[in-house]
Amino acid sequence: MSVVTNSLPPGFPDLAGVISDLDGVVYRGAEPIAEAVEVFRHWHKAGLPYRFVTNNSTKSAEEFASKLRDFGVPAQASDVVTSAQATAELLKARWPEGARVFVMGASSLMEAVAAAGFEISDQKADIVVVGLDRTVTYAKLKTAVRFVLNGAPLIGTNPDLLLPCEDGFEPGAGMLLTAISAASGKAPTVVGKPEPHMIETALARLGTERTRTIMIGDQLDTDIQAGRRAGLFSVLVQTGVPASSRSEIQADLTIASLSELVA
């Protein structure tokens, strides 16, 4: 059966797999986006595999999968790649087990870093990791800035400045990362989108051909840029954060609703 309409350009190969952002695509905060839920249910029934990649570091993969299932989208923990997981993987690749990490972020991020074999500390730190911390204080910002000034590398789970929520937008992890980077004068290493690491992880889990896999997102500077860097056909859906008119990134296809992708 056809799972894609003629809105994809001529020459686009048969779709084999989908990688998608979550917030602003499948839901806005706690509210599901009905058309998107229907499309993913349709793809599941049609046997088209999908994986989700989220810059959100404040929930575990299982918590995201559970939220998706509550909305009616079939999903397991292994279907979701989070920036907290990806950050822990990057730490493991670059630093020895037992290195001390100051984490500014949610408990899910601390758990992922600790599970990777690192010591969480606010007394001494070899590395500073910054995600979205909804209980941020001046004291935490001061601690982070001092560690970075003393030479600790600055790692950010994601650069998002704004997050869509039920009643508008809230500031994201990128705001905290930008503040610490500005104060310390040190450029951060960013793990999440627009870097392609999470896309590559999702692609490996899908096992589909790169040229037959699409990347869906609501933000040009993160989702679409990451998809392009990974060499995927990119689809911008306009149900989340309004696209910045200043962005120089272009999606291969722009649609108002995900339902436009289903015949």
Ligand SMILES: [Mg+2]
């Ligand atoms: Mg989004």
